[in-house]
Amino acid sequence: MPRPRVFSGIQPTADSFHLGNYLGAIRQWVEMQDTYDAFYCVVDLHAITVGHDPNRLRERTLLAAAQLLAAGLDPERCTLFVQSHVAEHSQLSWILGCLTGFGEASRMTQFKDKTQRQGVEAATVGLFTYPVLMAADILLYDTDQVPVGEDQRQHLELTRDLAQRFNNRFGETFRVPEAYIIKETAKIYDLQEPRVKMSKSASSPNGIIELLDDPKVSAKRIRSAVTDSGREVRFDEEEKPGVSNLLTILSALTRRSIPELEDAYAGKGYGDLKRDVADAVVEFVTPFRERTFALLEDRETLDGILARGADRARAVASEKLRQVHDRLGF
Ligand code: ADP
Numbered sequence: 001m002p003r004p005r006v007f008s009g010i011q012p013t014a015d016s017f018h019l020g021n022y023l024g025a026i027r028q029w030v031e032m033q034d035t036y037d038a039f040y041c042v043v044d045l046h047a048i049t050v051g052h053d054p055n056r057l058r059e060r061t062l063l064a065a066a067q068l069l070a071a072g073l074d075p076e077r078c079t080l081f082v083q084s085h086v087a088e089h090s091q092l093s094w095i096l097g098c099l100t101g102f103g104e105a106s107r108m109t110q111f112k113d114k115t116q117r118q119g120v121e122a123a124t125v126g127l128f129t130y131p132v133l134m135a136a137d138i139l140l141y142d143t144d145q146v147p148v149g150e151d152q153r154q155h156l157e158l159t160r161d162l163a164q165r166f167n168n169r170f171g172e173t174f175r176v177p178e179a180y181i182i183k184e185t186a187k188i189y190d191l192q193e194p195r196v197k198m199s200k201s202a203s204s205p206n207g208i209i210e211l212l213d214d215p216k217v218s219a220k221r222i223r224s225a226v227t228d229s230g231r232e233v234r235f236d237e238e239e240k241p242g243v244s245n246l247l248t249i250l251s252a253l254t255r256r257s258i259p260e261l262e263d264a265y266a267g268k269g270y271g272d273l274k275r276d277v278a279d280a281v282v283e284f285v286t287p288f289r290e291r292t293f294a295l296l297e298d299r300e301t302l303d304g305i306l307a308r309g310a311d312r313a314r315a316v317a318s319e320k321l322r323q324v325h326d327r328l329g330f
Protein backbone atom coordinates (compact mmCIF):
# COMPACT_ATOMS: atom_id res chain seq x y z
CA MET A 1 0.00 0.00 0.00
CA PRO A 2 1.42 3.41 -0.90
CA ARG A 3 1.45 5.84 1.98
CA PRO A 4 -1.42 8.35 2.01
CA ARG A 5 -0.47 11.69 0.58
CA VAL A 6 -0.72 14.91 2.57
CA PHE A 7 -0.37 18.46 1.32
CA SER A 8 0.13 21.45 3.56
CA GLY A 9 1.20 25.02 2.93
CA ILE A 10 2.43 27.91 5.02
CA GLN A 11 2.65 31.57 4.02
CA PRO A 12 5.94 33.47 4.07
CA THR A 13 4.31 36.54 5.56
CA ALA A 14 6.62 37.11 8.53
CA ASP A 15 10.37 37.05 9.08
CA SER A 16 10.04 34.47 11.81
CA PHE A 17 7.57 31.75 12.62
CA HIS A 18 6.16 31.95 16.12
CA LEU A 19 5.80 29.31 18.78
CA GLY A 20 2.14 28.73 17.83
CA ASN A 21 3.11 27.98 14.23
CA TYR A 22 5.71 25.53 15.43
CA LEU A 23 3.73 23.67 18.10
CA GLY A 24 0.42 23.88 16.22
CA ALA A 25 1.58 22.99 12.72
CA ILE A 26 5.25 22.65 11.81
CA ARG A 27 6.11 20.05 14.42
CA GLN A 28 3.27 17.86 13.14
CA TRP A 29 4.58 18.25 9.60
CA VAL A 30 7.92 16.90 10.79
CA GLU A 31 6.25 13.97 12.53
CA MET A 32 4.18 13.10 9.44
CA GLN A 33 7.17 12.75 7.12
CA ASP A 34 7.60 9.02 7.58
CA THR A 35 3.99 7.87 7.78
CA TYR A 36 2.77 9.98 4.85
CA ASP A 37 3.92 10.89 1.40
CA ALA A 38 4.15 14.53 2.39
CA PHE A 39 4.18 17.61 0.14
CA TYR A 40 4.96 20.82 2.00
CA CYS A 41 4.81 24.17 0.30
CA VAL A 42 5.84 27.73 1.08
CA VAL A 43 2.83 29.47 -0.46
CA ASP A 44 4.31 32.69 -1.79
CA LEU A 45 1.51 33.16 -4.34
CA HIS A 46 -0.92 33.37 -1.45
CA ALA A 47 1.33 35.92 0.23
CA ILE A 48 0.78 38.52 -2.55
CA THR A 49 -3.00 38.62 -2.05
CA VAL A 50 -2.27 41.55 0.24
CA GLY A 51 0.24 44.28 -0.63
CA HIS A 52 3.85 43.17 -0.41
CA ASP A 53 7.44 44.23 -0.95
CA PRO A 54 9.31 42.03 -3.48
CA ASN A 55 12.68 42.00 -1.68
CA ARG A 56 11.01 41.15 1.57
CA LEU A 57 8.97 38.38 -0.01
CA ARG A 58 12.14 36.85 -1.49
CA GLU A 59 13.83 37.03 1.90
CA ARG A 60 10.85 35.66 3.79
CA THR A 61 10.37 32.77 1.40
CA LEU A 62 13.97 31.68 2.08
CA LEU A 63 13.53 32.30 5.81
CA ALA A 64 10.41 30.15 5.83
CA ALA A 65 12.10 27.30 3.96
CA ALA A 66 15.20 27.48 6.17
CA GLN A 67 13.07 27.41 9.32
CA LEU A 68 11.07 24.42 8.09
CA LEU A 69 14.32 22.55 7.44
CA ALA A 70 15.76 23.65 10.78
CA ALA A 71 12.60 22.34 12.46
CA GLY A 72 13.32 18.92 11.03
CA LEU A 73 11.81 18.62 7.55
CA ASP A 74 14.12 16.35 5.64
CA PRO A 75 14.18 16.79 1.85
CA GLU A 76 14.93 13.07 1.54
CA ARG A 77 11.73 12.19 3.41
CA CYS A 78 9.28 14.82 2.15
CA THR A 79 8.84 17.14 -0.81
CA LEU A 80 9.48 20.73 0.25
CA PHE A 81 9.03 23.41 -2.39
CA VAL A 82 7.98 26.97 -3.13
CA GLN A 83 4.55 27.42 -4.74
CA SER A 84 5.60 29.93 -7.41
CA HIS A 85 8.31 27.55 -8.65
CA VAL A 86 5.59 25.21 -9.92
CA ALA A 87 3.54 27.19 -12.46
CA GLU A 88 0.81 24.53 -12.50
CA HIS A 89 -0.61 25.99 -9.27
CA SER A 90 -1.55 29.24 -11.02
CA GLN A 91 -2.71 27.41 -14.12
CA LEU A 92 -5.08 25.07 -12.30
CA SER A 93 -6.28 27.93 -10.13
CA TRP A 94 -7.63 29.76 -13.20
CA ILE A 95 -9.48 26.67 -14.34
CA LEU A 96 -11.00 26.02 -10.92
CA GLY A 97 -11.97 29.69 -10.69
CA CYS A 98 -14.11 29.15 -13.78
CA LEU A 99 -15.91 26.36 -11.94
CA THR A 100 -16.47 28.33 -8.75
CA GLY A 101 -19.72 30.21 -8.30
CA PHE A 102 -19.38 33.88 -7.44
CA GLY A 103 -21.96 33.38 -4.70
CA GLU A 104 -20.15 30.31 -3.45
CA ALA A 105 -16.86 32.23 -3.17
CA SER A 106 -18.69 35.12 -1.52
CA ARG A 107 -19.72 32.84 1.33
CA MET A 108 -16.13 32.25 2.49
CA THR A 109 -16.02 33.59 6.02
CA GLN A 110 -12.26 34.13 6.08
CA PHE A 111 -12.53 36.71 3.28
CA LYS A 112 -15.31 38.41 5.20
CA ASP A 113 -13.16 38.43 8.35
CA LYS A 114 -10.08 39.70 6.56
CA THR A 115 -11.95 42.52 4.86
CA GLN A 116 -14.08 43.51 7.80
CA ARG A 117 -11.93 46.44 8.82
CA GLN A 118 -11.15 48.04 5.46
CA GLY A 119 -14.15 46.83 3.49
CA VAL A 120 -14.30 44.67 0.34
CA GLU A 121 -13.67 47.62 -1.97
CA ALA A 122 -10.09 47.79 -0.66
CA ALA A 123 -9.44 44.06 -1.13
CA THR A 124 -7.82 42.44 -4.17
CA VAL A 125 -9.56 39.89 -6.36
CA GLY A 126 -6.66 37.61 -5.38
CA LEU A 127 -7.68 37.74 -1.74
CA PHE A 128 -11.21 36.88 -2.83
CA THR A 129 -10.06 33.86 -4.86
CA TYR A 130 -7.46 32.77 -2.30
CA PRO A 131 -9.43 29.58 -1.51
CA VAL A 132 -9.51 28.64 -5.20
CA LEU A 133 -5.71 28.75 -5.35
CA MET A 134 -5.66 26.67 -2.19
CA ALA A 135 -7.93 24.13 -3.89
CA ALA A 136 -5.50 24.00 -6.82
CA ASP A 137 -2.57 23.40 -4.45
CA ILE A 138 -4.33 20.42 -2.92
CA LEU A 139 -5.92 18.88 -6.02
CA LEU A 140 -2.78 18.92 -8.17
CA TYR A 141 -1.22 16.23 -5.98
CA ASP A 142 -4.05 13.70 -5.57
CA THR A 143 -3.93 14.62 -1.90
CA ASP A 144 -5.64 12.18 0.47
CA GLN A 145 -5.48 14.29 3.59
CA VAL A 146 -4.98 17.95 4.37
CA PRO A 147 -3.86 18.91 7.87
CA VAL A 148 -5.98 21.95 8.63
CA GLY A 149 -6.99 24.05 11.55
CA GLU A 150 -10.60 24.94 12.24
CA ASP A 151 -10.16 28.23 10.33
CA GLN A 152 -9.43 26.39 7.08
CA ARG A 153 -12.29 23.90 7.24
CA GLN A 154 -14.59 25.89 4.95
CA HIS A 155 -11.83 26.25 2.35
CA LEU A 156 -11.31 22.51 2.40
CA GLU A 157 -15.06 21.97 1.88
CA LEU A 158 -14.84 24.21 -1.20
CA THR A 159 -11.87 22.15 -2.42
CA ARG A 160 -13.90 18.96 -2.08
CA ASP A 161 -16.89 20.50 -3.86
CA LEU A 162 -14.71 21.67 -6.75
CA ALA A 163 -13.09 18.25 -7.10
CA GLN A 164 -16.48 16.53 -7.18
CA ARG A 165 -17.93 19.10 -9.56
CA PHE A 166 -15.05 18.71 -12.00
CA ASN A 167 -15.24 14.91 -11.79
CA ASN A 168 -19.00 14.95 -12.43
CA ARG A 169 -18.81 17.31 -15.39
CA PHE A 170 -15.65 16.17 -17.09
CA GLY A 171 -14.90 12.66 -15.82
CA GLU A 172 -12.98 11.24 -12.90
CA THR A 173 -9.84 13.38 -12.53
CA PHE A 174 -9.31 14.58 -8.98
CA ARG A 175 -9.05 12.71 -5.72
CA VAL A 176 -11.47 14.21 -3.18
CA PRO A 177 -9.34 15.09 -0.13
CA GLU A 178 -10.28 14.66 3.50
CA ALA A 179 -9.55 17.06 6.34
CA TYR A 180 -6.96 15.73 8.71
CA ILE A 181 -7.51 17.16 12.13
CA ILE A 182 -4.19 16.94 13.87
CA LYS A 183 -4.53 15.12 17.18
CA GLU A 184 -3.20 16.66 20.36
CA THR A 185 -2.38 19.87 18.59
CA ALA A 186 -1.20 22.51 20.96
CA LYS A 187 -3.10 25.74 20.56
CA ILE A 188 -0.89 28.48 21.93
CA TYR A 189 -2.26 31.73 23.28
CA ASP A 190 -0.89 35.24 23.48
CA LEU A 191 1.30 35.64 26.59
CA GLN A 192 -0.29 38.97 27.46
CA GLU A 193 -3.85 38.12 26.46
CA PRO A 194 -4.07 34.39 27.13
CA ARG A 195 -7.62 34.05 25.82
CA VAL A 196 -6.52 35.16 22.34
CA LYS A 197 -4.53 32.94 19.96
CA MET A 198 -0.85 33.83 19.57
CA SER A 199 -0.70 35.32 16.08
CA LYS A 200 1.68 37.34 13.94
CA SER A 201 -1.04 39.78 13.01
CA ALA A 202 -2.92 40.18 16.29
CA SER A 203 -0.36 39.69 19.06
CA SER A 204 1.45 42.56 20.72
CA PRO A 205 5.27 42.27 20.70
CA ASN A 206 5.32 41.05 24.29
CA GLY A 207 2.59 38.50 23.67
CA ILE A 208 4.41 36.47 21.01
CA ILE A 209 7.45 34.18 20.96
CA GLU A 210 9.17 34.48 17.60
CA LEU A 211 11.49 31.58 16.98
CA LEU A 212 14.26 33.69 15.47
CA ASP A 213 14.25 36.33 18.19
CA ASP A 214 17.17 36.58 20.57
CA PRO A 215 16.47 33.81 23.15
CA LYS A 216 17.04 36.34 25.93
CA VAL A 217 14.12 38.38 24.64
CA SER A 218 11.91 35.28 24.49
CA ALA A 219 12.88 34.26 28.03
CA LYS A 220 12.03 37.74 29.26
CA ARG A 221 8.64 37.65 27.57
CA ILE A 222 7.83 34.36 29.27
CA ARG A 223 8.88 35.71 32.64
CA SER A 224 6.50 38.65 32.08
CA ALA A 225 3.60 36.49 30.88
CA VAL A 226 0.23 37.37 32.38
CA THR A 227 -0.96 34.86 35.00
CA ASP A 228 -3.55 35.43 37.73
CA SER A 229 -3.74 36.40 41.37
CA GLY A 230 -3.80 32.79 42.60
CA ARG A 231 -0.72 30.72 43.34
CA GLU A 232 -1.61 27.17 42.40
CA VAL A 233 -0.09 25.77 39.18
CA ARG A 234 -3.14 24.05 37.77
CA PHE A 235 -4.51 23.59 34.24
CA ASP A 236 -7.82 25.44 34.04
CA GLU A 237 -8.41 27.33 30.80
CA GLU A 238 -11.46 29.16 32.17
CA GLU A 239 -10.07 30.37 35.48
CA LYS A 240 -6.34 30.31 34.75
CA PRO A 241 -5.77 30.90 31.03
CA GLY A 242 -2.25 32.30 31.47
CA VAL A 243 -0.97 29.45 33.66
CA SER A 244 -2.72 26.92 31.41
CA ASN A 245 -0.99 28.38 28.34
CA LEU A 246 2.39 28.12 30.06
CA LEU A 247 1.65 24.50 30.99
CA THR A 248 0.64 23.75 27.41
CA ILE A 249 3.90 25.20 26.11
CA LEU A 250 5.99 23.31 28.66
CA SER A 251 4.12 20.07 28.06
CA ALA A 252 4.56 20.36 24.29
CA LEU A 253 8.25 21.21 24.47
CA THR A 254 9.22 18.63 27.11
CA ARG A 255 6.65 15.99 26.09
CA ARG A 256 5.60 15.60 29.72
CA SER A 257 1.85 15.34 30.29
CA ILE A 258 -0.08 18.18 31.93
CA PRO A 259 -1.08 16.06 35.00
CA GLU A 260 2.55 15.07 35.45
CA LEU A 261 3.55 18.74 35.34
CA GLU A 262 0.77 19.72 37.78
CA ASP A 263 2.15 17.13 40.21
CA ALA A 264 5.68 18.36 39.74
CA TYR A 265 4.64 21.95 40.59
CA ALA A 266 2.64 21.06 43.69
CA GLY A 267 3.90 23.42 46.39
CA LYS A 268 5.83 25.52 43.88
CA GLY A 269 4.88 28.89 42.42
CA TYR A 270 4.34 30.66 39.11
CA GLY A 271 7.95 31.87 39.18
CA ASP A 272 9.22 28.27 39.05
CA LEU A 273 6.89 27.46 36.19
CA LYS A 274 7.93 30.52 34.20
CA ARG A 275 11.61 29.81 34.72
CA ASP A 276 11.18 26.25 33.42
CA VAL A 277 9.10 27.36 30.42
CA ALA A 278 11.72 29.99 29.60
CA ASP A 279 14.47 27.35 29.87
CA ALA A 280 12.56 24.93 27.62
CA VAL A 281 11.97 27.64 25.01
CA VAL A 282 15.62 28.73 25.06
CA GLU A 283 16.74 25.12 24.77
CA PHE A 284 14.55 24.67 21.70
CA VAL A 285 15.21 27.95 19.91
CA THR A 286 18.99 28.06 20.41
CA PRO A 287 19.89 25.17 18.05
CA PHE A 288 16.87 26.00 15.86
CA ARG A 289 18.20 29.50 15.20
CA GLU A 290 21.71 28.22 14.56
CA ARG A 291 20.45 25.72 11.99
CA THR A 292 18.26 28.35 10.32
CA PHE A 293 21.09 30.90 10.05
CA ALA A 294 23.53 28.25 8.78
CA LEU A 295 21.09 27.28 6.03
CA LEU A 296 20.62 30.92 5.05
CA GLU A 297 24.39 31.37 4.87
CA ASP A 298 24.66 28.48 2.45
CA ARG A 299 22.35 29.75 -0.26
CA GLU A 300 23.59 27.27 -2.84
CA THR A 301 22.52 24.30 -0.73
CA LEU A 302 19.20 25.89 0.18
CA ASP A 303 18.44 26.81 -3.44
CA GLY A 304 19.38 23.26 -4.46
CA ILE A 305 16.99 21.71 -1.94
CA LEU A 306 14.14 23.93 -3.13
CA ALA A 307 14.94 23.29 -6.80
CA ARG A 308 14.85 19.52 -6.27
CA GLY A 309 11.62 19.85 -4.31
CA ALA A 310 10.07 21.88 -7.12
CA ASP A 311 11.20 19.27 -9.69
CA ARG A 312 9.54 16.49 -7.73
CA ALA A 313 6.35 18.50 -7.24
CA ARG A 314 6.26 19.56 -10.89
CA ALA A 315 6.54 15.97 -12.07
CA VAL A 316 3.27 15.18 -10.28
CA ALA A 317 1.53 18.50 -10.96
CA SER A 318 2.29 18.65 -14.69
CA GLU A 319 0.86 15.18 -15.23
CA LYS A 320 -2.34 16.16 -13.41
CA LEU A 321 -2.65 19.42 -15.34
CA ARG A 322 -2.15 17.55 -18.61
CA GLN A 323 -5.13 15.31 -17.73
CA VAL A 324 -7.17 18.36 -16.80
CA HIS A 325 -6.41 20.10 -20.10
CA ASP A 326 -7.29 16.98 -21.98
CA ARG A 327 -10.65 16.71 -20.19
CA LEU A 328 -11.42 20.36 -20.89
CA GLY A 329 -10.73 20.21 -24.60
CA PHE A 330 -7.47 22.19 -24.62
P1 ADP B 1 -0.94 33.49 12.18
O1 ADP B 1 -2.22 33.13 12.91
O2 ADP B 1 0.15 33.91 13.08
O3 ADP B 1 -1.20 34.43 11.03
P2 ADP B 1 -0.91 31.45 10.20
O4 ADP B 1 -2.36 31.68 10.00
O5 ADP B 1 0.03 31.83 9.12
O6 ADP B 1 -0.44 32.13 11.57
O7 ADP B 1 -0.73 29.94 10.60
C1 ADP B 1 0.21 29.05 10.09
C2 ADP B 1 -0.03 27.73 10.76
O8 ADP B 1 0.23 27.82 12.17
C3 ADP B 1 -1.47 27.23 10.64
O9 ADP B 1 -1.45 25.83 10.44
C4 ADP B 1 -2.08 27.56 11.97
O10 ADP B 1 -3.13 26.68 12.31
C5 ADP B 1 -0.91 27.42 12.93
N1 ADP B 1 -1.05 28.35 14.06
C6 ADP B 1 -1.00 29.70 13.99
N2 ADP B 1 -1.14 30.27 15.20
C7 ADP B 1 -1.26 29.24 16.09
C8 ADP B 1 -1.42 29.18 17.52
N3 ADP B 1 -1.47 30.28 18.26
N4 ADP B 1 -1.49 27.95 18.10
C9 ADP B 1 -1.43 26.84 17.35
N5 ADP B 1 -1.29 26.83 16.00
C10 ADP B 1 -1.21 28.01 15.37
Ligand code: NA
Residues within 6 Å of the ligand: none
Ligand atom coordinates in the same frame (compact mmCIF):
# COMPACT_ATOMS: atom_id res chain seq x y z
NA1 NA C 1 -3.28 30.10 7.88
